[in-house]
Amino acid sequence: MAEMIDEWANIHHDMLNEITKRFHSYDDYLQLRFVCKQWNLKLPKIPNNGNKVPWLLSPIAIDASQTHDLEEKGIYHLMLRDMPQDNIIVGSCHGWLITVIVASHGGTVQILNPFTKIHLDDLLPPISTLPNVIGNDGSQYILSEYLRTRDHHYIHRTQFWKVVINSAPNHENKDLMAVAIYGCASSLAFYKHNENDDDKRWLKFPTDREVFVDVIFFEEKIYVIDKYSKLYEFDSKTKAEPIGGIHKAPPPSDVVTHFRQENSNN
Template identity: 30%
Template sequence: MGGWSKIPEGLVRIIEEKLDLYQDKVKCRCVCSSWRLCLPKMPHQKQNLLPWLLVPLETKAETSFGFFDPLEKKVHCLKLSDPHKEMMFRGSSHGWVVNLDKNNSICLINPLTGAQVKLPPRTKFPDVGNYRPNKPGNEFGLRADTRPPFLTLSKDTVRNQFLEKVVLSSSPQSDEDFVAVAIYGVSSWLAYYKRRDNKWSALDRSNCCDVIFYQQQLYAVLCDGTVMVYNIHGSLQKKTVVSKFSKGLVSRYYLVESSGGLIMVYRHVRCYSEIDLVEPDSRTIYLYKTCGFRIFKLDTSRGEWDEIQSIGDDILFLGFNSSFSMSSKNFPGHAANCIYFTDDSILFHLQGIAGGFDIGIFNLSDGSIQHLPGYKTCESEISIWPPPVWFMPNFIN
């Protein structure tokens, strides 16, 4: 047998063409100098490694974070600001993650550069009637309605439960006029922040599931399936109602910009319970699992939603991140017509019940759900805290 360098050039090219991952193509060129010389020069394509899942990593001393690459099935350790164990992510947009710390301060962090942008803290939201830092366990008085009385809650409860997601209109590093919109409060209201504001301003007191910036406007899908549209310039006032659907108590809606336009995703989550028969006095543990998805596409001419069975070559990424899509053609190794989802069932996370495990890939072609390759979780045994979030870097900003 001759060495690797003796393999015919034509066969080497065939081998290289069969490789999907960018990093595997690079390794192929490192086998020997003759392989490197006979193969075309590699283009600079950082994004073929992405997106990644930002996950907590348990160590003896602290909880750190890492990027899990579902294609390589590896976790790359990440150095973030201290203390690592107090970080909790409630959003990911334009290469930034939204961190809510133990004191309910809110900060945008670029995990790749370490840059940070502070936003007004949770105490500066419209639902905060009073805040008493000297009352441990009863620091917050939150409005559940537009008027008192207030719900008296601990800062930990408010942190864990009552800030669901923050999305950005653009990167704060490149756009002085960026807008941040938050889903917050007991009733999932909407609030917004603009650069140099010292507080969050009320936008809508409807129960909201998800928001997205699309074609210079803000779209919000409410918990009853109603879709609202707002002008992101000026006062951000309500503009119109697009359509309405109904859903179950635990299920959720998402809005995503795809190659075919704006789509709405309905996520069906089944809730069940397990009773510990060995210890009869123990409480019932309520668990949950994603069972499937339905996809609706917006017909802009009629202002109505049509259900579709396929998203073609697109892939969707849903969870605490700003929902986004990408083409599988640009990211070899990711299966087309699939939905990558993470666990964002806040209700269960708060109650101290096992949570963070509802992570997987839904295939629209056959309706199957599988674990992320190399990242298998067991919902009956483990709680992943804080819940992972999808991260898509912005190399330009």
């Protein structure tokens, strides 16, 4: 019996990774890591492969958040006591939350893992570097949309509508890219990692001024929808900036796109 336990404990790493691909929810993955000490050491805290069922996040209290597992219809309460009360969540990608530290000097954009409590505060540029910021003295901002000062707490809480990243974040990820919908005009900005990135800044997106309502990364492309329901597609792998424009997507074949009126005189 002891020999059989040792065989499972010392299973080849590649085979263990194949097993993890069959787990779709994070709580099942945690149980897998708890099988034995060796598996706990071999497997990362956050799964980096396989299919993952998304969770919905809804803040319910100052120091807690409620998540809904779509696969098991369960509700999990995660205590986020390390996150200050006035921080706001502006995105969720690859199992990480993207938050703005409202009380910070320039509006730090923090990437936080709610399960491991690991937070990365220096991967994305702060709010103070957005293209519409034309003045900032630490406590007051001047934005290009309206030439008057606004309190930094107000700006930090209201500038970002949504922020998405293209891959799981870490300091070794040289391909990290982020796109943000920001400002009262719901404009687009992007950040792309640069080897000589001493001055991280959000850069204006190469597109006409539109009001954008949603953005996602999918298969190394960026897809954005504006308020007129026009779909934009951009290549995210280009060197300097995303390249693309309006994407003419055909409607699904199984969706009715016209109405037919029938005359019934029976």
